[in-house]
Every structure is written in structure tokens, then in C-alpha cells.
Amino acid sequence: MACAASAAGAEATALLFRRPAPSSIAGRGRLAVSRRTRHRNLRTGAQPPQKSTPSANYRSRVNIQRDKAGASSDDEHQQKSEDENGLPNIQLEDLVGMIQNTEKNILLLNQARLHALERADKILKEKEALQRKINILEIKLSETGAQSEFSSEGKSDAKAQEFGVLKEENTLRKDDINFLKAKLIEISETEERLFKLEKERALLDASLRELECAFIAAQSDMLKLGPMQHDAWWEKVENLEELLESTANQVEHASLILDDYHDFQDKIDKLEASLGATNISEFCLYFVDLLEKRVKTIEERFQACNREMHSQIELYEHSIVEFHDTLSKLIKESEKKSMEHYAEGMPSEFWSRIYLLIDGWSLEKKISHSDANKLREMAWKRDNRLREAYLSSRGMAERELIDSFLKMALPGTSSGLHIVHIAAEMAPVAKVGGLADVISGLGKALQKKGHLVEIILPKYDCMQHNQINNLKVLDVVVQSYFEGNTFANKIWSGTVEGLPVYFIEPQHPGKFFWRAQYYGEHDDFKRFSYFSRVALEFLYKSGKKVDIIHCHDWQTAFVAPLYWDVYANLGFNSARICFTCHNFEYQGTAPAQDLAYCGLDVEHLDRPDRMRDNSHGRINVVKGAIVYSNIVTTVSPTYAQEVRSEGGRGLQDTLKIHSKKFVGILNGIDTDTWNPSTDRFLKVQYNANDLYGKSANKAALRQQLKMSSEHTSQPLVGCITRLVPQKGVHLIRHAIYKTAELGGQFVLLGSSPVPNIQREFEGIADQFQNNNNIRLILKYDDALSHMIFAASDMFIVPSMFEPCGLTQMIAMRYGSVPIVRKTGGLNDSVFDFDDETIPMELRNGFTFLKADEQGFDSALERAFNYYHRKPEGWKQLVQKDMKIDFSWDTSASQYEDIYQRAAARARAAT
């Protein structure tokens, strides 16, 4: 602020010497000039000049006074004195003169100051008015205290002069502001660039990730292809990995640069904030300039980096494309090779696939029935032309393939039969018991003999879908009658064990096969009568010329009366019906009116000579099948004999009436599935000539079930069965204790649909929990069953009755000596080791007749004795058992024979 106008001369002198004067107007002008210079320096990057010092201000004030007093002084001398002492060093006379002059000057100055103060007040008011009109910059300027600079000294010149200076200075500040604005725009552009660069980096990151995924996929593809061209591929993969690594480095580098950018961004933000707070600062200007330079440098580095990265990625992508090309070529080659191998090595699967293809076209009405029949016959006869056409069909549209097939369709004849099995089970896809094994075993054996075999099954929700190849739904819906309505049915096709199979999926609200189990539902009668009807409807609609329709057990026994009473009347009558009863214990009886569900005529069938049960008023489906079928079989000769009397469970008279068409054929076993030399469930495969694997499996099972391994020679007795009264549950229970008593080990694998039996065996399992010689595994477990067959030394089947029984045959194939009750199929397959009425070469096990504990004990004790006393003889017995032919070959020939005869009669009839 201005000094008080009345200040004394001494005070003025003191003021003059003690205090540096605030900036004068001239000083402000110089500042403005220096700012302009600085401004220029900032643009060129030069250092800003130093601020003006108090001594400089002092010098300027002395010069003014000298001028006014006309006194001259030696500038150089004064400069020197000042430089040396910091205060003027003056002679006394000069000083007196100066004081006098100064006093005069002070008076003058006081007057002038008073005057100037008045004027300054006016100027200030005018300036304030003027300042309100100045732009945002001037307002900011006033905030920085510029106003105080303007008003601090009352020594300002004339108003006009001052305005001029103000204008000039304002213009300069405007320039400064504009320059800073431009800088800010540049900063925001840089921000935008940064944002773009960041986006680009994100894109690069994403594409890198994609490339990594593609690389991983390519690696897994390559793994699928196995060892083919392994070395070349790995070289390629290694190159790709190197590329990937270098690209990743580039990206990492770019990330570092971007991080740098982010730092700058922060700094810019801070600077902007400080700009807002301190208004336009020279400091900011300086830094903006510096920032701009650094941003530019980083930008250049980033672009260079980017370019390199892009070229690396391009290179990498190129290699990936090349890699994929090679990979797909190899995949195609490998598929082609495997198909060729398929056609030669696994004919059944291959031909079944072709067969299903043709059938699908026929059902979907893509080819006529007659063309389909011709093509089916070619597939059936394994015509090489079909094979060639199919193998070269890769990439062909379906229509082209159909046309190429149709060109080959020539009329022909075959001595083979077209056989369709309609069943409720099939191993391994839907297995409950022996029925399942028969369907696939007999089917495969007949197929091998040159017959066309198809299977129709319900599409259960709980079946082993992973056992079906090429499962697909056909583009066809079969409408079928049930309970006065028609219901749609989806038809699925696929191959199981190389056999063509159709799965029927009813679209009925009863959700018949969505029950998480095969049997045991309250509406089983409805479920299977529905299925039997759709199966026939499907065959009828497909227009196939079937020779034999083979139905099994009560579940599909409906087929026989349905075929002759419903479908034959519709002209679908080329086939002959074969019915096999696998167990006369289950006959499918129900109130007579229930027959009407599937469209059978109750009145017509509910008669003693047709379907009425022999002992009560219900209808009996097994009886219906015996009456209505052309061929009736059961599963062993002894059982066929047994059922003609007591074993027939009330159907003995019916069987007697129809005895001419009734025959017992012993089941075989599927020797591909049950083969210890290839069995994938075993720890070690083995055969009759190398029994090391057998003891290795015994050790493995003992370990698996945490049983004692102390004595390798301790005999292991196995039992795998449904735990139902038929299987001699009381003798199985007794065998556990008896084996323990004899010092052996016992493993039972089985489950029971009868709750008290299941509970009883759970109790026994608990009882032996801490006994390391006895194990009861109360569930169904296919894999474990294979291990038990292989590991056991003896195998018990103490059935009350046994239509055929498969486990005794499987056991022998795995070198486990059977101990069985002489009944049904057991009597046809196991011959007592000590029975001298039987030729020695046929003796293969230990049997007993009476279904009691003594009977069982005698057989088990004889077996234990022989095992312990004659190890070498035991080994020979094991080897002999393993070599017995239990394949379906012989039995399938018997079926083939009766089928042929029935088909011939049918042909003769037409």
C-alpha cells in the first residue's frame, strides 16, 4: 500500500534506505517484457530468467532521485560500493548536499504524493470499472493479487499511460492464456491418443488370448491324432510357442509404456488441478512443454513397439493357419484310414452304420421302400461297392450320397434272414440279467452267420448311453395306438456292439421309460404293452420285409397276438414270430380288460385256449405268446424239460399242447465281452496257457476289497447274482459261513429287488465288516463283476431253479471252477468232477442235487479238498474249463435252423 502522505523527511530517508521499494510501473513494464521473453523461452524450452532483486529496485529509485535533483553520481563507483557493502558509501559534503536536496525533494515529493494519491484513487476506481469488462483472464489476474501490484505505490504515471501499460500487459496475459489453452487442448488430444492406445492394447491382448486358445485347441487336436507326424508337429508347436512368447513380451512392453502413460496422465491431472488453483502459472507452462515432449517420445516408442508386435502377431497367425491346415489334413487322413480299417477289421459296426443310414433315408421318405430294400440287401451282403461309395463320401451332401447309393441298387436275392429282436434288455446298454446278454450275444452270432439282425429297445432314461455309437434321432415320428388314442413316438438309431438298434421314445404323458429303472413300476404291464405295439407299428410303417420277429419274456410277449390279430390283417404278414421265455416265473398276468390298452381284442383273447391264465381269471401274456408264436423256445434243454411239468408254473399244459413248436436251446455267452485275454476291466489279462494273470487279479481284488493277502493259496469263492429266492438265497447265506469255516475267502456281488433280502444281506455284510476274509458288495457293478470272475478260484450258483444261468459259464471261461446245483441250464453246462458216469473230459465242476445245506456242503468240501490236496490237478481243471467253448456259435446255429424252417413254411404259404 502507499506510504502515509504526512511521513517526515527522516522517515522518508529511512524508508529509502531500509526498505526496498515495491515494483514501479517501469518495473512492471520490465516484468511484462521479461514474461514475454520467458514465454518465448518456454516455447523453445530455454530456462526461465531470475526474478528481479531488491537491489535492482533500489538502483532504479536512486536514479530517479538523481535525475530530479540534477545531481550526478558515478554509477560504476556506486555499483561497486553497493556490491561491496550492500549500502551506499557516500562523502560527507555530498551527503549534506544530498540531504538538502532530499529535504526539498521530500517536500516536493510529499506534495506530489498527495496529489498522486488523489489521482490514484480516481484511477483505481476507473481501473476497477475497466477491469470488470476484461475477460476471464483479467479476473484470474486480479485474483492473483495483480491489483495490489497496480495499487501498491502511489507513484503511478498518468492514467492514460497506465492504461496503455495495463492493456499491453493484459494482451500479453491473453496470449499466455491462449497459449495455455492450446496446451490444454493438446493435453486432451494426448489423452485421447492414450485412450485409443489403451483400446488398441486391450484388442491386442484379446487377440493374443484368442491365439493362445487356438494354440491350446490345436495342441489338443494334435493329441487326438496320436503319434502321426509327431516330430514335425512338435517342431511347429515349438516355433509357435517361441512366437507366442515374443508376442507376449511385446505386449508386456506395450503395457509398461502404457503404465508410463498412466503416470503422465496422473501428472497432467495434478498439473491441471494446480493450474485451476493457482491460475495461469509459468511453472505449468514449463511442465506442459516438458510433458508434451515426453508424450511424443513415448508415442514414438509405442508406435515402434506396436509395429513390431503386429508383425509378430501376423507371423504367428500365419503359422497357426498353416498348422491348422496340416492338422485338418492329418485328421482327414487318419479318419479315412480308420474308416478303411473299420471296414476291414470291424465289419459289423461298419455295415450296421450303413444299414442304419439306409433305413433312416427310407423312414424319412428320402428313398422308396423298394430302393431301401435293395440297398439293405446290399449292406446285408456286405457289398464292396457300398463300402467304396461310403468311404469316398466324405464332404458329400446327403443327396449326393443317396444318389451314389441308388445307382448301385440292383435286384438280388439272399439266403440270409432278416431277423428283428424286440426286447426289454440288451447288454451292455440296458442290462438287468441274462436276457440282456442273450440279445447281444445271439444277435452278434446271427449277424456273423450272414443274417440281417436288428434290435428294437425302449429308450430308457437310465440306459448306458455311452455304450451306443452314433445315437441320433430320426426325422420321423411313428404314431401308435394306445388306450383309444394315438401317440407320437420318437425313433432313435445307433449301434451297440456292432448291431443296428432302434430306441423307441414314447411321447406319452405316462413317461413310460423315464422312471430311472427298467422294471418294478406299478404300470409295467402298460409300459411294455405300449412298447410292443409301437415296435410293430414302426416295423409296419418302415415297409421292411422281415423274416423273423423274435420277442423275449413277458415284456414283449404282446408282440405275438398283436402281430397275428392286428398287423397281419393290415398286410404286414411276411414275418414269423419266435418267442423265447427266459424264465417261466415271470408270466405277465393282469385283469383281462388291460389287454385292450394296446389294441388287443379282449373278448377274442380271453379264452382258455388263447390268453386266459390256466389257474385264475386273469389273462397271461406268456401264455398268449406260446399260443400265438410260430416258434417257442426256452434257454436250456433241461429247463425246457422242467417247465413241461412243475417248472412251468401253471403253463405246463399249454406247453404240452404246443410242444411241437417248443424247444430248449442252451444260451451261449458273448466270448468277446467275456474274454480274460482281452478284458479291459482286469488288472492283468491272461489265458489258459498263462495263468500268472489270474493270481495277479486275485491279489489285486484282495487289495481292492481290503482282504487278507497272507496266504496266496487260500481259496477265493465268488458269487455274482440277483439276490432273489430263485438263486437259492438261503444257500448263498450258508455258503458265506461255510467258506469261512473251511478257511477260505468269500466275495459276494449282488443286489436284491426284495427289501427284506437286501436288508438281511446288509446285516451279514455288517457282521463281517472286520473279517478280512469275507466281503459282501450289495450293488450292481459290471467292472467289479469282471474282476471277481477273474480273481476267484471257485464260483457258486446254488439256484433253486435256473433256466440257463450264465455266470457258471463265464466263471469257467475265467478259470473259476463252478459249484452248482443240478438244475436247468446248470445241469446242461456243469458236470461233476467225481461223477464217473460222465466222460472225464466233460467233468468241469462240482454239483449237488438237494437244495439244502448238506447238499451244498458236500460239493464245497469236495472242491476245497481237491484244491488243497491236488494243486496240479486243480490247475488242469482250471485250464480245461477255460478252454470249453461256451460261445453262441452252436446255439445260434440251432436258432438259425428253426428260423429257416419257419421262414420256409412262410414262403410256402405265400
Ligand SMILES: Nc1ncnc2c1ncn2[C@@H]1O[C@H](COP(=O)(O)OP(=O)(O)O)[C@@H](O)[C@H]1O
Ligand atoms: N450285482 C451284479 N453286478 C454285476 N453283474 C451282475 C450282477 N448280478 C448279476 N449280474 C450279471 O447278470 C447276468 C446274470 O445272468 P444269469 O446268470 O442268466 O441270471 P439272471 O438272468 O437270472 O439274472 C450275468 O452276466 C451276471 O454277471
